[in-house]
Amino acid sequence: MNTLRYAIIGTGMMGQEHLRNLALVNQTQTWKTEVVALIDPDETMRNEAADLAHSLGFNSAITYSQLSTVPMDNIDAFVIVSPNFTHHQVITELLPTGKAILAEKPVCTKLEHCQDLLQRLEGYPAAFWVAMEYRYMPPTARFIERLATGEIGQVRMLTIKEHRYPFLEKIGDWNRFSDNTGGTLVEKCCHHFDLMRLLTGSEPLRVFASGGMDVNHLDERYNGKTPDILDNALVIVDFENGVRASLELCMFADGAEPQEQLTAIGDKGKLDAYIPGPDRFWPEAGERHSRVVLSPRDQSAPVVDIVEVDPTLAAAGDHHGSTFYQHIQFGQAVLHNGAVEVSAQDGVIAVQMGAAAQESIRTGQAVDMKSFLMNASR
Ligand SMILES: NC(=O)c1ccc[n+]([C@@H]2O[C@H](COP(=O)([O-])OP(=O)(O)OC[C@H]3O[C@@H](n4cnc5c(N)ncnc54)[C@H](O)[C@@H]3O)[C@@H](O)[C@H]2O)c1
CATH class of the missing domain: 3.30.360.10 (Dihydrodipicolinate Reductase; domain 2)
Structure with missing residues (x-):
């Protein structure tokens, strides 16, 4: 595998920062990035993100209003960039796919969800990484x-x-x-x-x-x-x-x-x-x-x-280019079993x-x- 196919869940300010940085990864690394799904319940935001994605060369990006309607087969990695209070539910929905996940901070908003996530993620077969751009x-x-x-x-x-x-x-x-x-x-x-x-x-x-x-x-x-x-x-x-x-x-x-x-x-x-x-x-x-x-x-x-x-x-x-550097490391973790540098445990603590x-x-x-x-x- 030399191309990673991404789905972006939440296409607001930070979702669009991820899109721009995935395009920069595509232009600068030996491996390639593709964005195949843009998921957002807000029509204006998902259309704005689709225009941006297409202008960045991600021509196969398709928009969806709900995660449940997205075909999962052609996706290698999910980037969760929806509001904080949705993270626990979105992660729960993604876990059965067994695919790589980059979840924006905070990984969840409630203490009871912290424990729940750690338990569910034990032995997860793919990279689970909490986005800590700082x-x-x-x-x-x-x-x-x-x-x-x-x-x-x-x-x-x-x-x-x-x-x-x-x-x-x-x-x-x-x-x-x-x-x-x-x-x-x-x-x-x-x-x-x-x-x-x-x-x-x-x-x-x-x-x-x-x-x-x-x-x-x-x-x-x-x-x-x-x-x-x-x-x-x-x-x-x-x-x-x-x-x-x-x-x-x-x-x-x-x-x-x-x-x-x-x-x-x-x-x-x-x-x-x-x-x-x-x-x-x-x-x-x-x-x-x-x-x-x-x-x-x-x-x-x-x-x-x-x-x-x-x-x-x-x-x-x-963020001074940090989203780009983080994507390179995340990509290495997914493609080559590289280290997950910010684990679920880090995000939870x-x-x-x-x-x-x-x-x-x-x-x-x-x-x-x-x-x-x-x-x-x-
Ligand atoms: N690491 C950082 O430095 C950094 C910086 C900014 C934001 N963030 C994080 O990124 C996330 C998004 O923040 P933002 O600034 O882009 O907010 P935003 O409001 O600009 O965008 C969020 C988008 O998610 C959409 N959305 C709402 N519910 C959804 C759902 N269930 N599934 C998919 N999409 C949904 C909204 O319609 C909106 O378009 C937050 O968790 C925030 O904490 C991280």
Whole structure:
């Protein structure tokens, strides 16, 4: 097999980013990608995606309003890009096919679904991969690589900051309510919790958080209801190996530069990654580069490493080309039994950490992960 035939389930903003990146994979790799099915209940979105797919050379892409009507025989891999609250149901529907699945984060929105998915996926015969694009952004990938060299010694503290624009508008406004998204710390911050686990190489012991919806969405009403999603939060996580990690999220910082900052401090030095937001929101800003900066403890000057992002890849989405790099790895996993780099377990733990942080905000107490998950499974 040298061609992978994909079905895209959900053809909104992110579904179309996947389409553009699958086309780039097709143009740059020795193996080929084809998109054969575009599934979306919204007629406007599926027609828009069909036009895009055809313009990208995916001439066999056919649209469907429902997954149940799609012929499965000619599909090798599914990409789930429907709203968060649909993921568990869509995955459940796909499992009998035994085919490869790339499921957008968060893999599910409810704790009971986390356990259920892990059980059902045990022994799954094909690649099941949770899409965590933040891992694959070139500056983040460089940061991960550099940490692994041990140049800052043993990491003791880790800080992730994201200061950005508010949640964008979505089809049917599904992202305005926690019941649909899992809550901001699940929906958006599962990325950050996934990175924390990856960077510390450890598992979370306890989580303490404070947050609220203080600026955005206050005047919005949907069927008479006010949104209930956090727009800012601080989260502290203690890890089993003693590393202390924190997350600072602010979603009313539209002009922030950089948008994200990763900081790891070890016994020999400090490493930072500075990551600008997507170019399309700053058309006038000119060139903005991601940087990884090493500040050694011996106080010799900081060493700045500029991380270039291929402009074609950057233009294909909002994630510095990460969707492209992730598709290459996912494709290798499907074609050549390559490693699944973001497993169902990774996706589930990131959701559980987000849910624990939401619980901490609700109760004002630190949440012990073990007891939290044990209570949830009763
Ligand atoms: N990894 C990332 O960085 C990243 C970034 C953005 C979005 N996402 C994830 O991608 C998913 C989609 O987000 P989006 O921004 O594209 O939202 P969107 O609202 O723009 O698009 C979602 C689309 O799914 C369709 N849809 C609804 N129910 C469906 C169903 N049962 N089956 C098929 N399609 C269905 C909607 O009609 C809509 O067109 C979400 O899970 C979101 O969390 C991930």
